[in-house]
Amino acid sequence: EAKRQQQVWRWHAAGDVSARARQLGLLSGLESAADSAQLEMWLQPKLELASGQMRSVEALVRWRHPDWGYVAPSEFIPFAEQTGHIGIVTHAMLEQALSTLGRWKLTHPLLSIAVNVSTLDIRDTALPTRIAGMAARHGAPLDMLKLEITESGLMSHADAVMPVLRALCELGVKLSIDDFGTGYSSLSYLHRLPVSELKIDRSFVTQADGAPEAAALLGTIIELGHSLQLRVVAEGVERPEEHSLLQRLRCDEIQGYLIAKPMPLVDFERRLAAM
Numbered sequence: 720e721a722k723r724q725q726q727v728w729r730w731h732a733a734g735d736v737s738a739r740a741r742q743l744g745l746l747s748g749l750e751s752a753a754d755s756a757q758l759e760m761w762l763q764p765k766l767e768l769a770s771g772q773m774r775s776v777e778a779l780v781r782w783r784h785p786d787w788g789y790v791a792p793s794e795f796i797p798f799a800e801q802t803g804h805i806g807i808v809t810h811a812m813l814e815q816a817l818s819t820l821g822r823w824k825l826t827h828p829l830l831s832i833a834v835n836v837s838t839l840d841i842r843d844t845a846l847p848t849r850i851a852g853m854a855a856r857h858g859a860p861l862d863m864l865k866l867e868i869t870e871s872g873l874m875s876h877a878d879a880v881m882p883v884l885r886a887l888c889e890l891g892v893k894l895s896i897d898d899f900g901t902g903y904s905s906l907s908y909l910h911r912l913p914v915s916e917l918k919i920d921r922s923f924v925t926q927a928d929g930a931p932e933a934a935a936l937l938g939t940i941i942e943l944g945h946s947l948q949l950r951v952v953a954e955g956v957e958r959p960e961e962h963s964l965l966q967r968l969r970c971d972e973i974q975g976y977l978i979a980k981p982m983p984l985v986d987f988e989r990r991l992a993a994m
């Protein structure tokens with residue numbers, strides 16, 4: 720038995736090593752991936768409940784790897800953040816988002832794009848100027864750009880991020896708190912942040928379906944957002960029951976597989992053209 724256990728352990732350890740090797744392989748290829756357009760911007764729409772219209776889409780990165788096919792963000796984003804390489808992804812997504820907004824200015828002027836940025840990005844005091852430069856190059860309206868920043872990221876470096884957030888705000892860029900409810904916000908800090916939107920973490924939506932206490936909690940979070948004059952978005956909506964609950968709770972926008980899965984830009988634009 721001891722021997723068998725040891726074998727099992729070895730096998731697991733070997734698995735970890737190869738997972739690590741793959742991560743390292745991915746990481747060393749990140750820069751050239753960006754250069755050769757392998758970091759694709761996929762889009763997932765959000766639905767505004769009051770109007771039934773699409774006002775905003777979220778940009779989600781997909782790495783089209785020459786050997787491994789599509790690699791999910793969960794496989795390289797956390798690692799890229801830990802090793803300080805996340806800026807490569809952020810830059811690639813901002814370039815594609817702003818170039819798209821530059822094109823949509825005439826065809827879909829009211830549709831905004833939300834790009835995910837990490838804590839590391841928003842501690843970089845050069846970020847606002849860089850974004851302004853990219854927007855100018857693409858002729859993109861900055862007020863149609865939104866940045867999603869996780870709640871935990873905002874809370875853990877409060878002092879360092881505040882000047883950057885303010886500068887972004889002055890440019891007209893909208894800010895959204897991602898994964899809200901999981902990052903232990905200090906409420907006194909929350910109301911001082913120059914953000915305009917709060918995205919409720921998927922876990923609250925999933926739990927609320929069928930459980931009265933959890934539904935009440937979801938309602939309370941939505942009210943909290945509204946009392947702070949924020950737009951409230953719920954993510955991870957998969958079931959029609961969740962959609963109607965969120966409608967009853969006066970959530971502003973919903974996003975999730977029930978509405979649409981993330982899709983390549985060309986597919987999204989095809990759907991836009993058919994609308």
Ligand code: C2E
Pocket residue numbers: 763778779780791792793796805808809812835836837867897898954955956957974975976977981
């Ligand atoms: P997130 O920002 O919270 O994004 C939402 C994730 O939930 C996405 O996964 C999306 O595809 C997925 N999702 C959307 N609707 C549903 C649903 O109804 N059910 C379920 N189960 N999932 C749903 P994805 O694209 O794999 O991204 C995972 C995470 O990776 C993101 O979480 C975000 O933290 C990070 N990420 C993705 N793209 C980027 C990026 O360009 N930059 C940075 N810094 N992070 C990114």
Ligand code: CA
Pocket residue numbers: 777835867897
């Ligand atoms: Ca997000």
Ligand code: CA
Pocket residue numbers: 897898918920921954
């Ligand atoms: Ca989220």
Ligand code: CA
Pocket residue numbers: 898
């Ligand atoms: Ca998340």
